[in-house]
Structures are given as structure tokens and as C-alpha cells.
Amino acid sequence: EADIYQTPRYLVIGTGKKITLECSQTMGHDKMYWYQQDPGMELHLIHYSYGVNSTEKGDLSSESTVSRIRTEHFPLTLESARPSHTSQYLCASSTRTYGYTFGSGTRLTVV
């Protein structure tokens, strides 16, 4: 069973609202990642972190921001949600030796 948790599981929100997607892991992994995935499509890396106070933008440009104040917590924030942000957001963590462990995802709909 994965020890990485994403909340909320589903979110429907109006345009212009600020939202934070939560991601927490209990495995002590130093590396964490956020991916964006449209239904049936590939994953796009939008943010990653290799440790506390370390964050980098991924390959896909995103208007979201992230923070890593604690090892176990890697929240993603959208300051002003737009319909183009509608997608599934997947959080993952890892050590270098093994593969990624993914959360169940947050399916975001902006109306």
C-alpha cells in the first residue's frame, strides 16, 4: 500500500479561486514530484523537490507554485484557478534506489 496521500480526491471550484492541493508522505523520501495528466494522456512533470527548501520547475510550464518546508509535505497552490487548469494532478515521492510511489491523485475541475 502506498504511504503517500493526496487531498482532496475530487475538487470542483470556480474561476479565480485560490486552491491548494495537499500531498503528504510518511516514508521519509527526500524526493517529491507533481505531475499533471489529462485523462488517457501522458504525464507531464510540473514541479519537483529534492529536499527541504529545494523546489524546481518541471518540463511543463505551470502557473502553480509549490513549497517544501517539511520533508513529508509538498503542497501545490494555484493562486487563481482557470478552466485550463482542469486536469488530474498526481503527487509522487521516491528515493534514488527504487521507483516512484504515487498518490491516488486529485481530479480538479475549474468551472
Added chain:
Amino acid sequence: SQQGEEDPQALSIQEGENATMNCSYKTSINNLQWYRQNSGRGLVHLILIRSNEREKHSGRLRVTLDTSKKSSSLLITASRAADTASYFCATDPSGGSNYKLTFGKGTLLTVNP
């Protein structure tokens, strides 16, 4: 740009048959990994094969890696309806200290009862 490309994009088979999916990539790698994603869920890590390995088994899964052709295959034997999912390959590029996997577009496998 995506490192891994799976082939075929979609595969439909009957229960009990074997399913083979292929992955091609472009640059040198430390390892290649396969993941499964059930509809609307996160990905689950299935198996990792290192660049110096040629074949690896895990239960009904068999993965091969050909670094000279920059390709890998995932074989699922005696498939079950529960194997219905999307399967992604992911590569860990060699060089540098970052651990940032690049995922392919996935193969959608449907196993009919």
C-alpha cells in the same frame, strides 16, 4: 520531449492470453521502469530493470531491456480481467545527480473476460 514511447497505444486481448508492450527511448539510461495505472488513479510501480540487466521477472511479468536498440518490452502472461489498465514505461537518464523520470504516453490494455 518524452523519452519513452510505448507501442502499441492500445491492446485488447482475451483472458488467459499473453500481452506484450514495447517501449523505445532516446538517450542513455541508468534504469527503466514500468508502471500500471488503473482508470482515474495514481500509478503503481511494477518493476525496475537496470541498464546492465537484460531480463527480469516478477510473478507474471517479464521485462527485457536492449540498450543497443534503446528498447524494452513488458510481457504479462496468462492475463486476467484485473490486468486491464494503462501501462507506462519510465526512464531514468544517465548522467547528472538528478532523479527525474520521464514517462511515455502509455499503452491501454483491455483484457476481456
